[in-house]
Amino acid sequence: MSRVKIAPSILSADFTRLGDQIREAEVAGAEWIHVDVMDGRFVPNITIGPLVAAAARRAAQGVIDVHLMIEQPERYLEAFAEAGADFLTVHVEAASHLHRTVQRIRELGMKAGVTLNPATPAESLSEILPYVDLVLVMSVNPGFGGQSYIPTSTAKVARLRRMLDEGGLGHVELEVDGGVTAETVGEVVRAGATAVVAGSAVYNGRSSVAENVGRLRAAIEAAEGAR
Ligand code: DX5
Ligand code: ZN
Numbered sequence: 001m002s003r004v005k006i007a008p009s010i011l012s013a014d015f016t017r018l019g020d021q022i023r024e025a026e027v028a029g030a031e032w033i034h035v036d037v038m039d040g041r042f043v044p045n046i047t048i049g050p051l052v053a054a055a056a057r058r059a060a061q062g063v064i065d066v067h068l069m070i071e072q073p074e075r076y077l078e079a080f081a082e083a084g085a086d087f088l089t090v091h092v093e094a095a096s097h098l099h100r101t102v103q104r105i106r107e108l109g110m111k112a113g114v115t116l117n118p119a120t121p122a123e124s125l126s127e128i129l130p131y132v133d134l135v136l137v138m139s140v141n142p143g144f145g146g147q148s149y150i151p152t153s154t155a156k157v158a159r160l161r162r163m164l165d166e167g168g169l170g171h172v173e174l175e176v177d178g179g180v181t182a183e184t185v186g187e188v189v190r191a192g193a194t195a196v197v198a199g200s201a202v203y204n205g206r207s208s209v210a211e212n213v214g215r216l217r218a219a220i221e222a223a224e225g226a227r
Pocket of ligand 2: 067
């Protein structure tokens with residue numbers, strides 16, 4: 001299995017020096033940069049839009065991984081394609097014509113991701129899995145950084161790992177988002193994740209970005225050895 005990607009969420013970064021914060025994460029070995037887009041309707045919070053995603057694109061060398069927590073995501077696919085998103089992920093709860101939306105994301109030259117809230121069953125993705133490049137499992141209720149990992153998420157990741165493997169879809173990325181820390185990342189990786197989002201575990205006042213990414217990497221490698 002290829003190495004698990006670390007995707008720091010800029011939601012917890014210092015926005016007065018966003019470019020530096022992105023570069024610090026990449027120098028420390030983070031492969032993806034995770035961009036959390038919230039509209040104040042699908043989730044209570046309002047965060048950033050295509051302009052800041054485009055700024056992240058200019059700062060980053062690697063992959064820009066955009067997570068749309070917005071109603072009617074189909075209205076903004078072009079805007080995020082122009083912003084330079086590599087992965088564009090939409091919520092199954094927010095997209096009423098999910099198959100069409102996923103096709104459109106790919107037509108626009110991006111990789112298509114689908115994600116689901118903690119209470120939405122893994123099985124709700126069964127029909128769409130053959131059409132996606134990424135599945136994102138929310139391990140907190142979306143809306144805010146710094147929440148605690150919901151323990152039952154691990155079984156859900158394992159279930160999706162099985163669904164992908166049994167469907168001959170081993171190439172699809174399986175990403176986990178919310179409450180991922182050096183303490184929780186081991187079980188996430190052992191359950192079969194291929195990428196992990198980390199916001200407050202990477203960007204916090206306690207240690208440097210380099211130390212925080214290093215700690216996550218060490219925990220991931222220990223878990224990779226065990227699977
Ligand atoms: C939650 C966002 C997450 C969040 C993760 O709504 O989708 O990406 O920023 O933050 P942590 O890692 O602090 O839970
Ligand atoms: Zn996210």
